[in-house]
Amino acid sequence: xxxxxxxxxxxxxxxxxxxxxxxxxxxxxxxxxxxxxxxxxxxxxxxxxxxxxxxxxxxxxxxxxxxxxxxxxxxxxxxxxxxxxxxxxxxxxxxxxxxxxxxxxxxxxxxxxxxxxxxxxxxxxxxxxxxxxxxxxxxxxxxxxxxxxxxxxxxxxxxxxxxxxxxxxxxxxxxxxxxxxxxxxxxxxxxxxxxxxxxxxxxxxxxxxxxxxxxxxxxxxxxxxxxxxxxxxxxxxxxxxxxxxxxxxxxxxxxxxxxxxxxxxxxxxxxxxxxxxxxxxxxxxxxxxxxxxxxxxxxxxxxxxxxxxxxxxxxxxxxxxxxxxxxxxxxxxxxxxxxxxxxxxxxxxxxxxxxxxxxxxxxxxxxxxxxxxxxxxxxxxxxxxxxxxxxxxxxxxxxxxxxxxxxxxxxxxxxxxxxxxxxxxxxxxxxxxxxxxxxxxxxxxxxxxxxxxxxxxxxxxxxxxxxxxxxxxxxxxxxxxxxxxxxxxxxxxxxxxxxxxxxxxxxxxxxxxxxxxxxxxxxxxxxxxxxxxxxxxxxxxxxxxxxxxxxxxxxxxxxxxxxxxxxxxxxxxxxxxxxxxxxxxxxxxxxxxxxxxxxxxxxxxxxxxxxxxxxxxxxxxxxxxxxxxxxxxxxxxxxxxxxxxxxxxxxxxxxxxxxxxxxxxxxxxxxxxxxxxxxxxxxxxxxxxxxxxxxxxxxxxxxxxxxxxxxxxxxxxxxxxxxxxxxxxxxxxxxxxxxxxxxxxxxxxxxxxxxxxxxxxxxxxxxxxxxxxxxxxxxxxxxxxxxxxxxxxxxxxxxxxxxxxxxxxxxxxxxxxxxxxxxxxxxxxxxxxxxxxxxxxxxxxxxxxxxxxxxxxxxxxxxxxxxxxxxxxxxxxxxxxxxxxxxxxxxxxxxxxxxx
Numbered sequence: 001x002x003x004x005x006x007x008x009x010x011x012x013x014x015x016x017x018x019x020x021x022x023x024x025x026x027x028x029x030x031x032x033x034x035x036x037x038x039x040x041x042x043x044x045x046x047x048x049x050x051x052x053x054x055x056x057x058x059x060x061x062x063x064x065x066x067x068x069x070x071x072x073x074x075x076x077x078x079x080x081x082x083x084x085x086x087x088x089x090x091x092x093x094x095x096x097x098x099x100x101x102x103x104x105x106x107x108x109x110x111x112x113x114x115x116x117x118x119x120x121x122x123x124x125x126x127x128x129x130x131x132x133x134x135x136x137x138x139x140x141x142x143x144x145x146x147x148x149x150x151x152x153x154x155x156x157x158x159x160x161x162x163x164x165x166x167x168x169x170x171x172x173x174x175x176x177x178x179x180x181x182x183x184x185x186x187x188x189x190x191x192x193x194x195x196x197x198x199x200x201x202x203x204x205x206x207x208x209x210x211x212x213x214x215x216x217x218x219x220x221x222x223x224x225x226x227x228x229x230x231x232x233x234x235x236x237x238x239x240x241x242x243x244x245x246x247x248x249x250x251x252x253x254x255x256x257x258x259x260x261x262x263x264x265x266x267x268x269x270x271x272x273x274x275x276x277x278x279x280x281x282x283x284x285x286x287x288x289x290x291x292x293x294x295x296x297x298x299x300x301x302x303x304x305x306x307x308x309x310x311x312x313x314x315x316x317x318x319x320x321x322x323x324x325x326x327x328x329x330x331x332x333x334x335x336x337x338x339x340x341x342x343x344x345x346x347x348x349x350x351x352x353x354x355x356x357x358x359x360x361x362x363x364x365x366x367x368x369x370x371x372x373x374x375x376x377x378x379x380x381x382x383x384x385x386x387x388x389x390x391x392x393x394x395x396x397x398x399x400x401x402x403x404x405x406x407x408x409x410x411x412x413x414x415x416x417x418x419x420x421x422x423x424x425x426x427x428x429x430x431x432x433x434x435x436x437x438x439x440x441x442x443x444x445x446x447x448x449x450x451x452x453x454x455x456x457x458x459x460x461x462x463x464x465x466x467x468x469x470x471x472x473x474x475x476x477x478x479x480x481x482x483x484x485x486x487x488x489x490x491x492x493x494x495x496x497x498x499x500x501x502x503x504x505x506x507x508x509x510x511x512x513x514x515x516x517x518x519x520x521x522x523x524x525x526x527x528x529x530x531x532x533x534x535x536x537x538x539x540x541x542x543x544x545x546x547x548x549x550x551x552x553x554x555x556x557x558x559x560x561x562x563x564x565x566x567x568x569x570x571x572x573x574x575x576x577x578x579x580x581x582x583x584x585x586x587x588x589x590x591x592x593x594x595x596x597x598x599x600x601x602x603x604x605x606x607x608x609x610x611x612x613x614x615x616x617x618x619x620x621x622x623x624x625x626x627x628x629x630x631x632x633x634x635x636x637x638x639x640x641x642x643x644x645x646x647x648x649x650x651x652x653x654x655x656x657x658x659x660x661x662x663x664x665x666x667x668x669x670x671x672x673x674x675x676x677x678x679x680x681x682x683x684x685x686x687x688x689x690x691x692x693x694x695x696x697x698x699x700x701x702x703x704x705x706x707x708x709x710x711x712x713x714x715x716x717x718x719x720x721x722x723x724x725x726x727x728x729x730x731x732x733x734x735x736x737x738x739x740x741x742x743x744x745x746x747x748x749x750x751x752x753x754x755x756x757x758x759x760x761x762x763x764x765x766x767x768x769x770x771x772x773x774x775x776x777x778x779x780x781x782x783x784x785x786x787x788x789x790x791x792x793x794x795x796x797x798x799x800x801x802x803x804x805x806x807x808x809x810x811x812x813x814x815x816x817x818x819x820x821x822x823x824x825x826x827x828x829x830x831x832x833x834x835x836x837x838x839x840x841x842x843x844x845x846x847x848x849x850x851x852x853x854x855x856x857x858x859x860x861x862x863x864x865x866x867x868x869x870x871x872x873x874x875x876x877x878x879x880x881x882x883x884x885x886x887x888x889x890x891x892x893x894x895x896x897x898x899x900x
Contacts, residue, residue: 068095217241415458490519810865
């Protein structure tokens with residue numbers, strides 16, 4: 001209705017001209033007039049229709065009765081301003097309550113109606129129903145708010161956070177600057193796993209309505225809406241439960257609450273499901289991020305090249321700590337039992353305790369053959385079980401079902417560890433050697449992308465095992481080469497030792513030391529065979545520490561018969577009996593199998609894991625055993641055994657040399673004693689001895705008597721030419737001239753010694769006998785000349801001959817010589833020869849002898865003989881034939897006158 005159109009309207013505004021009134025009454029928008037008390041004094045049919053009242057009923061109604069309580073204050077404030085003349089009109093959108101209690105949104109355009117004095121007497125309002133427009137705009141606003149909220153949620157780096165941080169951050173964003181006042185995430189119906197509330201909303205999380213909403217959503221797995229009018233939630237709130245999935249499996253329920261009921265209508269369902277799907281994506285991203293982080297850490301771990309045990313342990317810990325997994329385990333195949341046995345188990349099972357015996361038979365006939373782990377091993381492909389509760393319902397899986405309940409397993413996966421290195425030449429590549437097995441406390445945890453990442457982790461572990469195996473092979477090759485080099489050095493050292501010709505004790509002790517210190521073997525012993533008992537006893541021991549040396553020096557095979565029989569199975573006695581090397585590749589295990597537990601414990605204490613025994617021969621018999629120990633199982637391979645055999649042969653050869661040297665020394669000692677005896681005999685010999693070198697014809701040795709004969713000192717005599725020493729007559733008869741070197745003289749050539757007259761350095765003549773003989777000394781042809789000085793002998797021989805023919809007192813011929821001369825003369829007697837024989841004696845000789853003594857008588861006899869010798873011719877013979885009797889024989893013709 002227009003203000004001030006006519007004067008009558010100003011004075012009586014409720015009276016309208018019929019044409020104008022008809023227009024107002026038939027308008028398609030509501031028209032109402034209120035006075036200063038807020039009571040309707042006029043309304044058209046449309047306004048009555050919009051409020052549900054009749055025209056009569058609405059005229060008695062006030063603005064407060066038909067205005068939504070929350071909008072009444074603003075409506076009164078605007079009307080007061082208009083009545084006071086502060087404003088000339090206003091437009092207001094408010095909720096209007098119908099007679100039946102429902103309400104709608106209306107837009108009111110208010111203008112003043114003035115009285116006669118110009119005051120505002122009433123307010124004329126034109127009302128339009130804008131509910132549909134308002135709802136459309138609200139939907140647009142709500143959609144924009146939800147879109148903005150979803151954008152904020154999507155932009156969050158949720159995949160980089162752990163689960164607890166992820167959920168907390170997600171829910172806090174949902175209640176910050178958003179239409180939601182409260183949100184909570186449930187995986188069960190007891191307590192939420194996470195929740196967040198706006199400051200103005202304090203909602204009890206354990207109230208039955210909320211738990212009921214969570215339970216219904218978890219049970220039915222679909223969106224469920226609840227409102228305050230349903231009596232389920234307080235404070236005039238509306239809410240909805242939305243299912244949250246992970247990897248396509250139902251994971252939990254997201255509960256959202258707010259006062260805007262429009263948020264929880266069917267129209268907003270799509271937007272709310274987007275929020276749930278965003279959370280599902282964030283959960284998947286979180287799991288992927290955790291596994292990605294674990295994969296990066298495992299890659300760095302592999303780069304450090306740890307041992308397999310450390311690699312397995314740390315890799316499982318990383319998967320549990322970073323990947324959000326309950327448990328992680330490495331299972332390896334045991335070739336002896338053909339079973340999968342756990343190598344490492346880390347995670348929830350450690351905390352709960354009583355880790356189960358995860359042993360799985362690989363036989364296809366065993367019930368275990370249907371388990372995911374065995375199938376993953378046999379097929380070489382990952383096996384995923386997304387729901388253990390369903391998967392373990394089959395017969396034969398009771399044990400696994402109990403484990404799953406005890407350790408809260410809901411899903412699991414097994415990934416084969418594949419080795420690309422053939423186990424032997426010609427064997428196939430790609431062998432499955434073990435499994436990486438992981439479990440989760442969430443059903444459907446292992447989505448496709450997560451499986452790909454875990455498969456990559458298993459692949460990396462397989463490559464790490466291959467690399468470790470290659471490293472071990474290379475390391476073993478380097479160790480083997482190093483050991484071979486060290487043993488070669490030890491062999492060279494022993495060869496140098498052998499060349500020094502040591503004694504037997506030094507040889508054995510130094511051999512042990514060289515093998516231990518240069519050959520770098522842990523313990524080295526040499527055992528000797530006791531010929532009386534036939535047992536072995538240590539003669540040399542060298543080791544890394546004194547404890548081992550003391551133990552093995554005191555160790556004896558002499559014990560009770562039962563133990564002694566067991567000890568015969570050890571490598572040294574076996575090597576002695578079989579006369580060949582004997583190797584214990586796993587000494588501790590073999591000692592246990594022999595029933596020698598004490599020795600096995602001692603071997604473990606000393607770190608002696610392998611042993612080799614090698615016989616050392618002497619004269620074809622094994623007289624010693626070289627026993628060596630190493631600190632690694634299977635240490636003695638073919639090359640090392642060959643080198644140690646060569647060492648034992650070298651020691652055997654040295655023992656032969658020692659025996660030969662002993663024999664040689666004995667022979668040399670005998671020869672030396674013989675030479676000393678010869679030298680002593682030569683020096684003390686009464687004959688002079690010259691040793692002549694037949695090649696140089698010089699004197700190489702002479703004894704004291706030879707020096708005396710030649711009147712020279714030994715150093716002057718040695719080196720003299722033999723021709724300058726012997727007389728001219730002897731040179732042509734010398735053996736050195738008659739026989740060339742290498743020929744033996746005929747002993748019949750000189751049956752008797754030859755006598756020569758030598759003139760010594762003092763120009764004195766000596767008569768010597770020379771005996772020559774050929775000798776060979778150290779393959780050197782020599783001539784031995786024996787010189788006997790017979791000058792004095794010749795004198796004594798002449799004297800004896802003279803005494804045999806002459807009287808010792810008078811020097812005249814004796815009776816024997818006279819008769820001999822007479823026989824010779826008579827044998828050549830001729831008639832032409834005239835002989836004369838005179839017999840002479842001394843008168844009264846006895847008187848003189850008795851009177852004056854025998855000396856005077858002897859002097860008388862000498863004088864008588866001398867006078868008789870002087871009285872006859874030189875050719876005549878004078879002899880004393882006895883006492884004082886003499887004979888004179890004239891041997892040549894003599895005249896009678898001469899005789900007379």
